[in-house]
Every structure is written in C-alpha cells, then in structure tokens.
Amino acid sequence: MTNFTKMTQFRPLPVSGVTLGGYLGERQDAICNSTAAVLLDRCVEVGMIDRIDVSVEAPLFHGHPATAEMFWDSDFGKSIETIAYSLYRRPNLELEARADRIIDLYEKLQQPDGYLNSWFQRVQPGKRWTNLRDTHELYCAGHLIEGAVAYYQATGKRKFLDIMCRYADYLAILFGRGPEQIRGYCGHEEIELALVKLARVTEERKYLDLAKYFIDERGQQPHFFDLEAQRTDRDPAVYEYNQSHQPVREQKKVVGHAVRAMYLYSGMADIATEFNDDSLTAALETLWDDLTTKQIYVTGGVGPAASNEGFTDHYDLPNDTAYAETCASVGLVFWASRMLGRGPNRRYADIMEQALYNGALPGLSIDGRTFFYDNPLESTGKHHRWNWHPCPCCPPNIARLVASIGSYMYAVAEDEIAVHLYGESVARLKLANGAEFELRQETNYPWEGAIAFTTRLARSARFSLSLRVPEWAEDATLSVNGTMVDLSAVVSDGYARIEREWADGDRVDLELPLELRPQYANPKIRQDAGRVALMRGPIVYCVEETDNGEDLNAIVLPRELPGAEAVVLEDLKDAVAIDLAVEREDAANWGKALYRQAPAERRPAKARFVPYHLWDNRAPGEMLVWMQSHK
DSSP, rough: OOOOOOOOEEEEGGGGGEEHHHHHHHHHHHIIIHHHHHHHHHHTTHEEEEEEEOOOSOOOOOOOOOHHHTHHHHHHHHHHHHHHHHHHHHHHHHHHHHHHHHHHHHHHHHTTTTTOOHHHHSSSTOOOOOOTTSSOOHHHHHHHHHHHHHHHHOOOHHHHHHHHHHHHHOOOOOOOOSSSSSHHHHOOOOOOHHHHHHHHOOOOOHHHHHHHHHHHHTTTTTOOHHHHHHHTTTOOGGGGTTSSSSGGGGGGGGOBBBBHHHHHHHHHHHHHHTTHHHHHHHHHHHHHHHHHHBBOOOSSOOBBBTTTTBOOSSSOOOOOTOOOHHHHHHHHHHHHHHHHSSSSSHHHHHHHHHHIIIIGGGGTTTTOOOOOOSSSSSSSSOOOBBBBOSSSSSHHHHHHHHHHHHHHHHEEOSSSEESOOOOOOOEEOOOOTTTTTEEEEEETTOOOOEEEEEEESSOOOOEEEEEEETTOOOOOOOTTTTTEOOOHEEEEEEEEEEEEEOTOEEEEEOOOOOOOEOOOOTTTOGGGGTEEEEEEETEEEEEEEEHHOSSSGEEOOSSSOOOOOEEEEGGGTTTEEEEEEEEEEEESSSOSOOOOOSSSSEEEEEEEEEEEEEGTTTSSEEEEESEEEOO
16 A cells, blocks of 8 residues: 555454354344345435436425435435445345445436535535535535445445545545645535545545545634635634634534534544544544543433534533434444554543443334434433434434444454454454454353453464453453463553464453442532432443333432342343332322422332333333432
C-alpha cells in the first residue's frame, strides 16, 4: 500500500474473520432471518425504490419530512451493508439479488462525472453542493461507500464499489484547499469514516487524504457555513449543532447533535490511527473524558434532548424524556472501537461494551422486526417499539452493527491479538510474521462469566494475547493451561497481556465474577437523586410492569442488596433475570388526600429485574431503571 502507515497499530478483524455463537450469534440470526429483508421491504413501502429508478417519473417526493427524504440514500447504503454482513453468516440468493437490483439502479442513476445523490438528481436538480450544512449530501455518499465496501468484501462483486470509487474520485477533485475547489465539509459527519474504509480496501491514498482534509478543515476561519449561508441567503449556522464551532483539535466539550458528534470523533480516531496523529488523539481523550464523566447515561445512551437530538449541559440526564437515540449509541460503539486502534485500553472498551448492550441493542427487538429510535430510562407505558419511522436511520444502523459485531470483538497488530468483547466465537487470524491460526472462545457471556480460549495452530508461534479485564470484574482470575497467572503482574491499561510461544491446543481460562452491583449517580445529576440502578456484568437491569405490576416507582431497594436469585427466561432468549427482595410503598391505605404529613407505609415484596435492552419485547407497560433507594 503506497505511502500507507505500516501496520503497527491495531486493526479490527474483518467481519468474515469471526463466526459467532451464543447470545450475540442469536442476535445475528435475527438479522439474517428477519431484519435484513425487513429493511428493504419497508424502504420499498415508503417509495425509496422509485426515487433511484430513472424509469419512474413520479412521485418522487412522498410527503415525509423533507430532511428525512433527503438522506434516503443513506438508508439504502446501511441496508446493503447489513445484507453484506448477513451473507457471511447465511448465504441468501434472494436477498443478494434484491441488493444487486438496487445497485443496478444506482449505476443507471450515476452521472458521467461520478455524482450520485437521488435527492439532488431527482427532486432538486441543479442545487447540488449549495447547502452542505443541512442537506446530508456527503453523509449519503459516506453510507453508500460503506455499503459498497462491505458488499464487495462479502460477495466479491465490484460493481457497487466501482460506482462509489467513481464518486469518491470526483469528490477528491471537488473538495480541498485549491483555488478551484470547494473548501467545505458536510454538516452531518459520516464521509470521514467511509473514506478511510474505502482507502483501506482499495489502497488508494487519495481517499485517506480527503478524509483527513474534512477533519482538519472543520471549524476553520473564514467559516465555510457562514460563506455558504451568505451565498444562498440562509440563516447563519448554529456551529455547535454540527461540531464546527472550533477546529477539532481545540474542542473540549461534547456538544450538539449526538450522532454527528459520535461520527466526527470516530473519523478523527481513524485519522489519528492512520497518521499516528497525537494531536488528534489528545483532543479525543479530552472529549472522551467530558462525555464519560459528565454526559452519558448509565446505559451508555448519549444525547438527552429531543429538541436537538443531542447534548444539553453537564449532568443533565433526565430519564423519562431521555432521547438517547439508538444511532448515537451505535456511533459511540464506533468511536470507542476506533480509539482502540492505537492500543488496548479498558477505558474505551468498557464503554464500548456498555453502549453496545445497553445503549444500542435496545433499538432492535428479539425477533429483529421492530425498533426503538429513542431510549428513555423510564416509561409510563406509552413508549413502544415501532415498525418503521419517518426518519428511519436507526433500524439499518443497529442492524449493521449487530451483523458485524465480531469485528469489534478482536483486533490484531503485528504480533499481538487483543480481545475487547467476549462472546461464543471463532476468530481466524493472521499475524505479520505469517502465523495463521484460530482462536476459539467458549462462553455463555454475558449471562455467565466463565470464558475459555483455545488455540488452533498448525505450528507453534510467538505472540501476545491481550484480554480485557473489565473495571467491574473484581476478583477476576486467569490461568494458562491450568496454571494460575498473577493478574497484577500482567495487566496494563486494563488488559492482561500474555506473551509466550503458543502451541496447538493451548487453553486460557478467564473468570469474570458477575456480581449484582448497585450504581449510584453523581449527586449533580438531579434526576437520579435518592435513586439506584442495578448492573450485573455489562448488563443494566430494569423492572417492567409485566413482571411487577403497576406503580414501579413504589419499589424501594434496600441499601445492602440481599441474596439475588438468577432466573433464566425462555421468552427472552434465555436471558438471565434477577429476583430480589425489596420493599414497596403501599398506596392502598393512603386515603383520598393528595398530600399528608406521614410517608406511605412500606411492605416486603419481591421484584423481578430484566435486562434493559430486552424491555418491551413482551406485554407493553411501565418500565423503570432508577429505583428508589432505602435511606
């Protein structure tokens, strides 16, 4: 790869390199069985195919919010990406043929110069590149590129990849700091991630350089969005909304639209890895600290406000009105994964796991057919999964993440393998020294904490195996071929690093105790004052009306948690529920008064807690994450 950074950093395994079993494998089966086809079905139902089919003259605008219809191309891009990943697990000729037909339509739609955007070609012709701030032009290009890369890698078919390479070649000429170029960038970040993926698969340096340009140019003066608004007589920009208020290396606080922020930081992390750019890494570390110590829900959800689909102020984390968009947590998984590109570090991987299980996975039902867009931590019973949405960005986003999650579990450097996430799986690996082998992971994680790794090598090889020891895993133990390892001697940045000559059949056992543990919020989070949440391993738990009846806010958790009973729920895919002795405020004897001097009496009760990411998969009703805490 000409002028590319030598592979001294950690790269995720390709999706094809990991086969999942266990719980995450079952979630991938739901993608294969339902979601991948459902995504296309519902895109067709709302008229998306007509938009890209040049043989169809009308209707091209269907009355959905114009801002959503502008980025329909992105929904196709993510849907094709999901299909591509699903094909690794389960070949599906019918689904592949449907994707091929969409790709054929995009080939016919593409203009001779490479431009490709159905909104500006079919609905608003002549207005391309006139409003980069608001119209998602480059954002759509990014998702189509990601879909094209994934589809090429899964099927070997180059058509979609060639289409998007022509578009990217055009973009590389159009954008930049030259006298005839547009010195701009997109109002909704995404193209940056996609160009890095395209550069890696094509080994074309110009795509990487263009991604770096978009990162470096953001927020520079004179401000592009000001100049653009002046030319088109539009209102001035609110810079914080799209993270263009400062050059990216000067930003200290996470602000604005949550998904845009997560995508920007993901792109910055990619460029930091590819260019060994410590200045970008330093800026990202500051932003990471701001998010994770002042602006993140216990679920890994981010962006509390519906008004801007994003951030408000430090410690403002309401529960019943929490927006916490599924796409934002998906984006946080992206960002955390890319921060691990410069080496294993628990501070990123723990958050990646937290956001995956509790922030992103709630967006997809067990059967893969219904979805959440926003994810409150409390519901009176009126919040339910939906079949589709006027702004359908979340379904294909969570679907492509789940379908590709194996690549987030493992990463390789020249002579080291890092395991970031745990789950039943087989990873096929190749190191720079030529060693090729399999690493088998046997576990019932996240429901049980016993994890066993077994090597399958044709010949012995020397390398390091780094295993994450989560911060919550007190008293974790590690052994190699039955010999205990002193974790204090081998753990660095939260990873146990085992360097040795490995032989076929070597076994590593990691035990992560899954103790039920209370979570108390910083006192500055006013909405959680006097409240407590429960976690077990990486999983946040909640109570639902279907198990506990109405008035969930009457449940009071004791200060010292009593012995908990773990119960396997068949109707929730054998997830582990927790039965716990609690108290419950009794309103039956309160009387008619709205207020009185004495508090409600309490009675002993039992409450069942279920994984938050699985709520609203059974009977609808109330839900609560933060319980009253006994004083």
